[in-house]
Amino acid sequence: MSLPHALLTALVERSCSGSDLAARFDRSIGYFWHATHQQIYRELARLEEAGLIESLPEASTRGRKRAYRVLPAGRNELKAWVAQEDEPAALRDEFMVRLRAEAAVGPTKLDGEIRRRIALHEAKLALYREIERKDFPAEPQDRETALHHLVLRAGVRYEENWLELLNEALIALQKPVGATRSRRGKPAVATARAKQK
Secondary structure, X not given: OOHHHHHHHHHHHOOEEHHHHHHHHHXXXXXXXXXXXXXXXXXXXXXXXXXXXXXXXXXXXXXXXXXXXXXXXXXXXXXXXXXXXXXXXXXXXXXXXXXXXHXXXXXXXXXXXXHHHHHHHHHHHHHHHHHXXXXXXXXXXXXXXXXXXXXXXXXXXXXXXXHHHHHHHHHXXXXXXXXXXOOOOXXXXXXXXXXXX
């Protein structure tokens, strides 16, 4: 996903000023695609220059605030982007490498970092569940609401998955050091296979 398409999506949902858009972004799409307010304002200028959105001074603010709305070209761009084929994102997470490094050079104090991450994921999960409780008290009956709920459910499952994995990591760290490694530092299974050849 790209920031321009995230902003186009938010503006199709509701035209608003840059500051209002940045605040809305933080409370919705920002949970899934992070961007600073400075990045948002820069991208709004690019989208306007490309003829995908337009800005108009808001009468009530005497020109200090500009409201942005999506033009037909912007809707067409968003529709084309939604329909395009894309490969699933590859897992690229530094923490996975840190787990491998812990196996290679540990024990370290990784358990403290894991507990810190657990607290962060628990807080985010609680937030998502509260949003779900308030915004989706019943099964959605229309397409738009069902899709919004699905995006939120993806966030819930993401946090649940991380909590499960991190708790499993704490259990793994309690296992004895070197129980499955040979004297050369290679896994015992790999060493046994090498001897059979």
